[in-house]
Amino acid sequence: MRTFAVSALREPPFPARRHGSTDRLTGESTAWAQSFGLIESGHRLSRLRRADAAGLAGRAAPDGPIDEVRLLTDLISWLFVMDDACDEDGLGAAPTRLAPVVANLLDVLDRHGDGAGPAAAGPLGAALHDLCRRVRGRGRSALLLRFVSRVRDYLLALLWEASNREHGRAPGVAEYVQMRRHTGGVHPSFALTDLALAGFPGAATRTEPTLLAVDTLAADLVCWCNDVFSYSKERAAPDGHNLVTVIARESGHDEQAALRAAADRFNDTLSAYLAAEAELLAAGDPSVHPVLTARRNWIRATYDWSLVAARYA
Numbered sequence: 001m002r003t004f005a006v007s008a009l010r011e012p013p014f015p016a017r018r019h020g021s022t023d024r025l026t027g028e029s030t031a032w033a034q035s036f037g038l039i040e041s042g043h044r045l046s047r048l049r050r051a052d053a054a055g056l057a058g059r060a061a062p063d064g065p066i067d068e069v070r071l072l073t074d075l076i077s078w079l080f081v082m083d084d085a086c087d088e089d090g091l092g093a094a095p096t097r098l099a100p101v102v103a104n105l106l107d108v109l110d111r112h113g114d115g116a117g118p119a120a121a122g123p124l125g126a127a128l129h130d131l132c133r134r135v136r137g138r139g140r141s142a143l144l145l146r147f148v149s150r151v152r153d154y155l156l157a158l159l160w161e162a163s164n165r166e167h168g169r170a171p172g173v174a175e176y177v178q179m180r181r182h183t184g185g186v187h188p189s190f191a192l193t194d195l196a197l198a199g200f201p202g203a204a205t206r207t208e209p210t211l212l213a214v215d216t217l218a219a220d221l222v223c224w225c226n227d228v229f230s231y232s233k234e235r236a237a238p239d240g241h242n243l244v245t246v247i248a249r250e251s252g253h254d255e256q257a258a259l260r261a262a263a264d265r266f267n268d269t270l271s272a273y274l275a276a277e278a279e280l281l282a283a284g285d286p287s288v289h290p291v292l293t294a295r296r297n298w299i300r301a302t303y304d305w306s307l308v309a310a311r312y313a
């Protein structure tokens with residue numbers, strides 16, 4: 001699938017970079033996950049190492065302060081563990097199985113990193129509380145609220161996936177496009193990436209429609225890139241939560257035509273992103289530059305990480 005992805009996806013026209021402490025972060029984040037009991041030895045440890053969370057975070061925030069990139073790496077590790085528990089270990093097979101876990105994690109989020117985490121939340125909850133506690137400690141309340149809100153969206157979207165699996169339901173393309181922005185865990189990752197930025201724009205600029213559109217386009221690009229690269233691993237899954245699969249089902253295309261259509265969607269979205277970015281830059285507001293750099297880094301990071309990570313090999 002990498003051969004197809006490289007040939008069909010337009011390479012993002014942004015510089016490829018990597019944080020100088022990425023290798024150090026690899027060991028530290030794995031130890032963090034083990035300290036909370038997210039993984040032990042054996043298969044789950046090997047699976048997390050193959051995911052290379054530090055490799056993705058180090059590319060997404062190549063200039064960030066080490067503590068902020070470590071926080072982002074730990075979040076990505078947590079997301080990988082949660083996704084694998086749902087997709088491969090059976091937690092997400094039915095909403096009745098997943099719902100108690102999500103309820104406990106929502107309890108964690110409601111505390112916003114204050115005090116002690118709820119004991120009933122287990123390793124996933126303890127690790128999530130630690131992430132919230134560390135974000136809270138940065139003293140940026142707006143970003144804490146945004147992070148908590150985006151993780152909540154992610155958890156509720158996992159219940160949508162579980163419901164689809166239980167009923168053998170295949171979502172349509174438009175529905176999948178909307179929900180994929182949340183199941184991908186991209187927006188919580190953007191929030192922690194922005195935590196490392198200097199000169200982040202204020203709320204008035206942050207809610208400008210053009211900047212919000214850039215955020216959505218960047219999230220879509222991360223997800224579409226992931227779907228194309230991961231398709232060979234995911235095509236055997238009966239639930240079909242992959243852009244290629246939903247295009248094939250809705251359109252009646254064969255696999256190759258659906259793959260091409262998914263790649264075309266990525267390429268068209270990249271063109272739309274570049275146009276939206278150019279519009280923002282032409283407006284002359286320097287406060288948006290750090291955000292645009294961060295989104296560029298994420299788009300490029302996902303592409304480069306997908307080329308080398310063993311997660312989808």
